[in-house]
Each structure stands twice: as structure tokens, then as C-alpha cells.
Amino acid sequence: MESFNIISDVHGDHDSLMALVNIMPDAPFLSVGDMIDRGRDSLKVLRFFMQKGNKAVLGNHEHMCLDLYFDRRIYHPGIWLHSQNGGYQTLRSFAEDEVDSWAYIQRLENKTITMDRATSFARRHKEMFPKDVMKWLDRLPVFFRRKGLFVSHAPRHPGWKWADLAKSKEEPMRISGAPPNLLWNIGEPGYRKDTVQVNGHITTEEPVFFGEKGSPYSISIDTNRGYGSKLTGLHWPSLEIFQVTIGETTRGT
Numbered sequence: 001m002e003s004f005n006i007i008s009d010v011h012g013d014h015d016s017l018m019a020l021v022n023i024m025p026d027a028p029f030l031s032v033g034d035m036i037d038r039g040r041d042s043l044k045v046l047r048f049f050m051q052k053g054n055k056a057v058l059g060n061h062e063h064m065c066l067d068l069y070f071d072r073r074i075y076h077p078g079i080w081l082h083s084q085n086g087g088y089q090t091l092r093s094f095a096e097d098e099v100d101s102w103a104y105i106q107r108l109e110n111k112t113i114t115m116d117r118a119t120s121f122a123r124r125h126k127e128m129f130p131k132d133v134m135k136w137l138d139r140l141p142v143f144f145r146r147k148g149l150f151v152s153h154a155p156r157h158p159g160w161k162w163a164d165l166a167k168s169k170e171e172p173m174r175i176s177g178a179p180p181n182l183l184w185n186i187g188e189p190g191y192r193k194d195t196v197q198v199n200g201h202i203t204t205e206e207p208v209f210f211g212e213k214g215s216p217y218s219i220s221i222d223t224n225r226g227y228g229s230k231l232t233g234l235h236w237p238s239l240e241i242f243q244v245t246i247g248e249t250t251r252g253t
Contacts, residue, residue: 002236003027004027004028004029004030004236005021005024005027005028005029005030005234005242006031006032006151006221006235006236007020007029007030007031007233008200008222008232008233009033009035009224010031010034010035010039010224011035011037011039011061011086012035012038012042012086012090013039013041013231014039014041014048015041019231020243024242028053030144030151031049031054031057032153032199032201032221032222033056033059033060033061033062033152033201034060034062035049035056035061035062036061036062036087037065037080037085037087037089038089039086039089040089042090042093043090043093043094043130046133046137047133050133050136055144056140057140057143057144057151058137058141058169058183059183059200061080061086061087062140063183064087065137066134066138068087068119068122069126070138071123078115079115081122088118091118094128094129095125098125099128141166142165142169142181142183143166148196149196150192150196150197151198152182153183153199153201154182154185154199154200154201155188155190155197155218155220156189156190156192156197157185157189157190158187158189159190160190165181167181169183183201184201185201189210189220191211192217196216197218197219198218198234199218199219200220202222203223204220205225205229206223206230207219207220207223207232207234207241219234219239221233223243226246228246230246231244
């Protein structure tokens with residue numbers, strides 16, 4: 001059986017990612033998405049998962065970034081650069097000097113750096129986005145599947161048929177009330193016999209196991225609440241959990 005180190009939502013915290021990588025077994029690394037935003041090193045995190053042998057599935061934060069870059073307008077304009085989502089920090093990791101120079105000029109002109117102004121700036125300067133990275137992100141699937149294993153960013157909603165899951169990437173997103181797809185679902189996962197689902201997205205203090213003790217059918221591993229919380233990895237097929245404390249040996253997000 002293939003072996004993987006499945007990594008929860010890193011959110012731009014490259015230091016914590018490397019600390020976690022260093023304590024996990026020798027196996028390819030697989031991201032559940034939300035590699036970017038909020039932390040200062042999103043580009044470094046993306047390039048790690050772009051390395052040969054590593055893999056990733058699309059998260060809602062990457063989806064929002066792609067929406068702005070390709071001007072697809074799936075989301076409300078500028079939602080990626082909203083302070084709550086943290087896209088501004090990712091943009092700085094792409095082109096720190098350009099973004100900081102623009103912000104400095106805004107302050108000189110007594111202008112507040114609003115979501116709309118930042119979005120307009122990003123749309124006018126697409127050259128700030130690394131083309132190879134954006135192309136790689138746009139090709140990411142919404143799920144990764146092997147015998148007995150199903151990995152996605154959000155858990156599979158019980159009402160979704162397995163054959164329809166690929167639609168998650170194209171479905172328009174509502175501003176309030178997340179749709180039950182593999183990017184945004186916040187409900188409990190659906191059961192499927194002989195398959196363990198692993199997801200991120202729903203942040204908890206510790207990983208959550210659904211099912212019988214010792215034989216779960218779903219595991220939620222996003223524990224990244226920023227400084228003082230934990231970044232979690234899960235080894236497949238052993239289901240062993242590995243964690244590092246954000247801020248203990250790294251600078252947190």
C-alpha cells in the first residue's frame with residue numbers, strides 16, 4: 001500500500017511546515033489545501049508542495065486566489081484580499097517590494113488600504129503572480145483518491161454522490177451559507193464503506209475521528225488556529241498523528 005504524509009492547512013507558515021516535515025516518516029507529502037494566506041511565506045509553502053513526488057488538493061483559499069487572478073468572478077469581488085481571508089499576505093509573498101511600495105504610497109496620500117483598493121491593484125499588476133505557480137494551482141484536483149483513502153479540503157457532504165464530487169471546483173460560491181462541496185462544506189462527513197476520508201478546513205483544537213475507535217471512516221486534521229495552536233500531519237496508512245506547536249520553534253501565523 002502506498003504511503004503518504006497528509007498535511008493539514010498550513011496557511012503560509014513555512015517554518016512550522018518544515019518543523020512538521022522533519023518529524024514525519026519518509027514518504028511523499030500531500031496537502032489538504034489552504035496552503036496559502038495569513039502567514040508570511042505562502043510562496044515557499046506552495047513551492048514545497050510543487051516539488052516532485054509531493055501532491056496537493058485545492059483548498060478554498062487557493063480557489064479564491066485563482067478567482068481573482070483569472071477574473072472568473074465566482075466569488076464576491078475582492079473577497080480573497082479581505083483581511084479575514086489573508087490574501088494580502090500571500091500577495092506580499094509573491095512580490096513583497098511591489099506590494100509594500102504601493103502600500104507606502106497609499107499612506108503618503110492618506111488613503112486607507114481597503115479590500116477594493118487592494119483588489120484593483122492586484123488586477124492591474126498580474127505580473128506579481130508567479131505564472132508557474134498559478135498554472136500549477138489551476139490544475140489541482142478537488143480530491144485525491146487511492147484504494148481505501150479519499151483526501152479533500154472539506155469533508156464530503158452526505159448528500160453528495162461520489163460521481164458528482166468534481167463539480168466542487170466550478171460551482172458558484174455564496175457569500176453566506178457555504179455550499180456542501182469539497183471546498184466549503186462545514187458539516188459532518190458522509191460514510192463510505194472501506195474508505196477513510198481525510199480533510200482539513202474545519203478548525204478544531206485536536207484532530208477529529210469519526211467512526212469506531214481504531215477504524216475511522218473520516219478524520220478531520222485542521223488544527224491551525226495560529227500562534228500557540230498546532231500544525232497537524234497524518235501518516236497513511238498507519239493513521240499516526242504528528243504535530244508541532246506553532247510559535248514554539250517557529251514564528252506563528
